[in-house]
Amino acid sequence: MAEVLALRVFDLDAHYKDFQALWAVSLDVKKGEVVSIIGANGSGKSTLLNTISGLLTPTRGTIEFFGQEIGDLVPHKTVAEGISLVPEGRRVFTRLTVNENLVMGSYVPRSRPNKNKSLKDIHELFPVLKARQNQMADTLSGGEQQMLAIGRALMSEPKLILCDEISLGLAPMIIKDIYKRLMQINAEGLTIVLVEQDIRRSLKAANHAYVMLEGKVVLEGEPSSLTEDEVKKAYFGL
Amino acid sequence: MKKAIYNSRWYVLAALVLILGIVPLMGDQYLLFFCMLFFLYLALAQMWNLLAGYSGLISLGQQSFVGMGGYVVAVMSNYYGVYIWLGVLLGGVFSALLGLFMSLFIFRMKGVYFAIGTWIFSEALLIWFSNWEYTKYGMGLFIKPNPNISMTEIYYASLIVGVGSVALVYGILRSKLGLGLMAMRDDEAVSETMGVEVFRSKLYCFLIGAFVTGSTAGILYIFQVFIQPYKAFAIDWTVKLVFIVIIGGIGTLEGPIVGAFVFVLLSQTLAEYFSVSMLILGAIAILVILIAPKGIMGTLQEKLGFEILSPRRK
Numbered sequence: 001m002a003e004v005l006a007l008r009v010f011d012l013d014a015h016y017k018d019f020q021a022l023w024a025v026s027l028d029v030k031k032g033e034v035v036s037i038i039g040a041n042g043s044g045k046s047t048l049l050n051t052i053s054g055l056l057t058p059t060r061g062t063i064e065f066f067g068q069e070i071g072d073l074v075p076h077k078t079v080a081e082g083i084s085l086v087p088e089g090r091r092v093f094t095r096l097t098v099n100e101n102l103v104m105g106s107y108v109p110r111s112r113p114n115k116n117k118s119l120k121d122i123h124e125l126f127p128v129l130k131a132r133q134n135q136m137a138d139t140l141s142g143g144e145q146q147m148l149a150i151g152r153a154l155m156s157e158p159k160l161i162l163c164d165e166i167s168l169g170l171a172p173m174i175i176k177d178i179y180k181r182l183m184q185i186n187a188e189g190l191t192i193v194l195v196e197q198d199i200r201r202s203l204k205a206a207n208h209a210y211v212m213l214e215g216k217v218v219l220e221g222e223p224s225s226l227t228e229d230e231v232k233k234a235y236f237g238l
Numbered sequence: 239m240k241k242a243i244y245n246s247r248w249y250v251l252a253a254l255v256l257i258l259g260i261v262p263l264m265g266d267q268y269l270l271f272f273c274m275l276f277f278l279y280l281a282l283a284q285m286w287n288l289l290a291g292y293s294g295l296i297s298l299g300q301q302s303f304v305g306m307g308g309y310v311v312a313v314m315s316n317y318y319g320v321y322i323w324l325g326v327l328l329g330g331v332f333s334a335l336l337g338l339f340m341s342l343f344i345f346r347m348k349g350v351y352f353a354i355g356t357w358i359f360s361e362a363l364l365i366w367f368s369n370w371e372y373t374k375y376g377m378g379l380f381i382k383p384n385p386n387i388s389m390t391e392i393y394y395a396s397l398i399v400g401v402g403s404v405a406l407v408y409g410i411l412r413s414k415l416g417l418g419l420m421a422m423r424d425d426e427a428v429s430e431t432m433g434v435e436v437f438r439s440k441l442y443c444f445l446i447g448a449f450v451t452g453s454t455a456g457i458l459y460i461f462q463v464f465i466q467p468y469k470a471f472a473i474d475w476t477v478k479l480v481f482i483v484i485i486g487g488i489g490t491l492e493g494p495i496v497g498a499f500v501f502v503l504l505s506q507t508l509a510e511y512f513s514v515s516m517l518i519l520g521a522i523a524i525l526v527i528l529i530a531p532k533g534i535m536g537t538l539q540e541k542l543g544f545e546i547l548s549p550r551r552k
Contacts, residue, residue, distance in 0.1 A: 053431050075430040085431045093424040095489075096417075097550060104421045107414070108433035134550075156433065 004031040005067070006160050006191045007052070012061035012071075014051045021047040023215045024061070029160070029208075031066075034183075034192045036202040036223070039212035040235060045195040046088055048212070049162045052193075053085040054078040065160070080108045084158035088165045088195075090149045094138035098129055101137050101148055105155025114157060122151040125181055143174035150178070160191045167198045179205060199231060213237045247546050255401055262390040274393050274461065276502045277400025281454040282475070283482040283494035284403040285447040290480075291489035292411070292419045293443040294426070296349070298476050299356025300451055302340070302363055303333040305470035307452030308459035309367065312379040322383040326395070326456035333452025334445045341441055357473065364471035378466035381459055395457045403450055404547070408491055410446070411549035415439060420549070423489070481519060485526045487533030491547040496534050 007029040014022040022044050029035045039045050050056045052063055054075040063071040070078055079085075084105075093101050102122055106115045123130035126147040132140060137148060146166055153161055163182070167175040175198070183205065186192050196202035203209055203223040211219040211234040219226070219234035232238070261273050282300065289295040307329035314325035344355035368376040410416045418439050421429040430436050459465050478501065486497025504522070508515035530537035539545050 055427060055431065076433040076435050079431060079433045087428050087431070091425050091428045093421045093429070095424050096420055100417065100420075100550070104417060104429070104432050107418060107421075152432070 006031040008064040010062045013059045014047055014056055015059050021215050025217055027210055031191055032189055033207045034186055034205055036194045036206035036209040038196055038199050038202055043212040044215040045212055046164055049164050049195055053083055079156055080110055082159035084153040084156050084161045086149050086153045086163045090145045092137040092145050092148050096137055097134050098137055098148060099133040101152050102155050105152035108156055111157045118155045122154060126151055143170050162193045164195045211235055262393050270393055274396045276498055277396035278454055278458050279502060280494055280498040281399040281403040282451055283479045283498050284407055285450050286479040287483045287494050288407050288443055289447050292423055293440050294423050295440055296353045297356045298353045299360040300479055301471050301475040302360040303448045303451035304455040304475045305363060306333045306336050307455030308465045308470050311456040311459055312381045312465050315382050315384055316379055319384050326453050329456035330449040330453035334449040337445050337448030360471050364467050367467035376467055378464055381463055383460055392461050399454045408547055481523050485523060485533055487536030490535045493533050493535040
């Protein structure tokens with residue numbers, strides 16, 4: 001496989017006002033890979049995703065997407081470039097129907113013309129979303145909402161999808177199902193970044209893993225090369 | 239049954255508008271006056287609903303545009319003899335320009351600060367206009383329509399802005415902008431990551447609201463004949479609009495229709511007891527908020543499970 005870099009984050013700092021949340025974070029994601037970022041609460045995982053998608057502007061360092069600098073782009077520009085975010089806690093549009101939520105996903109002009117085809121694809125991937133297409137999103141169960149959030153992110157026909165804690169608060173059976181679908185779309189060529197607290201599951205899915213602690217990357221490598229002990233130490237900062 | 243009502247709704251609505259269209263021929267002056275007020279308040283309230291109910295912009299300064307629209311019509315007709323309906327249109331344009339200017343400052347604010355910011359602008363305009371020689375200070379201006387117009391013409395103009403405002407908001411909600419607005423209302427940050435340009439969408443709504451509010455006010459002041467800053471830029475305007483939208487149902491298209499009807503009906507029946515009328519209106523608003531927080535239409539929609547003017551794409 002030709003090793004094309006989809007995403008290169010280099011020496012990245014980010015602040016919330018005076019509080020520094022990211023410290024010189026560097027990370028590479030190759031095209032077609034699944035990369036896992038694990039870490040405890042407050043380790044900066046979500047901040048990193050929010051900075052990549054443009055919700056937060058980095059204070060230092062660079063973010064390159066297929067060789068193009070995107071560090072200072074606002075969210076509606078990064079999604080136009082092909083980066084889609086599945087936000088933490090699902091955050092579906094509760095007072096819109098399931099289909100309207102999905103259509104929102106293809107809001108950017110680039111993906112608008114293929115809206116109907118994408119909708120069909122998502123309905124195939126998650127049949128339950130088709131069955132519930134005219135229901136209000138807040139009537140869905142947690143697992144269904146997570147599928148909707150993923151489906152919505154896929155509607156923009158992204159090259160890279162950033163998933164923030166998709167297993168949070170879901171039953172193991174449902175998590176397993178959602179991961180199966182994610183691996184299926186990865187097999188079709190989509191690059192995926194997973195942020196998780198569920199270490200075992202996300203290490204199993206990933207080609208490459210990063211462990212974050214207090215806003216820094218403290219360990220990285222292929223999941224097979226990382227021992228459980230190493231990961232534990234990095235995760236808890238022992 | 240539900241389906242039958244739903245499918246026939248356009249005919250019913252068309253028939254309703256048609257009936258309202260022949261009100262001037264019925265010869266009942268009170269009915270004409272009543273319907274005119276209803277349409278004017280409907281247009282003003284529908285715009286506040288577009289801002290507060292759909293765009294998350296709580297404006298307490300709609301009276302800026304009411305006053306601007308009214309004063310433009312007064313100045314144009316008094317000093318320049320401009321054709322009266324052109325004056326009304328210009329009132330809308332000037333209001334939109336004022337909105338654009340205001341946005342430079344208040345769009346940096348959010349939530350309650352935005353609300354206060356819009357209010358402060360209105361108060362500043364009130365002071366400005368009551369100290370401005372050009373607009374005859376606080377004494378106010380008479381509106382001298384050119385050419386002289388009849389009540390029937392004013393009525394039809396009101397009908398156009400009333401029905402037009404509903405059609406406009408319906409159109410906006412069915413458009414791409416509208417879907418973005420509704421998503422924004424539910425979750426602003428996430429809608430941004432879907433590609434919604436939040437700032438621009440809000441600005442469009444604010445300017446559309448300013449334009450329609452300004453033109454509607456122009457028609458209203460042609461009817462009232464006389465404009466004074468203390469009335470035109472008073473917070474009372476927005477208080478009335480909030481009342482209408484809250485009791486009717488915020489964030490629904492039908493809410494302002496029902497709310498405007500209830501409001502005009504109440505304010506006309508209570509007109510004789512002016513001193514207590516505001517108390518009664520206030521009590522009604524509190525009751526509705528306690529019993530049916532989503533307003534009359536919002537609650538009905540939830541109970542019956544269908545919307546007459548649904549912005550949904552099915």
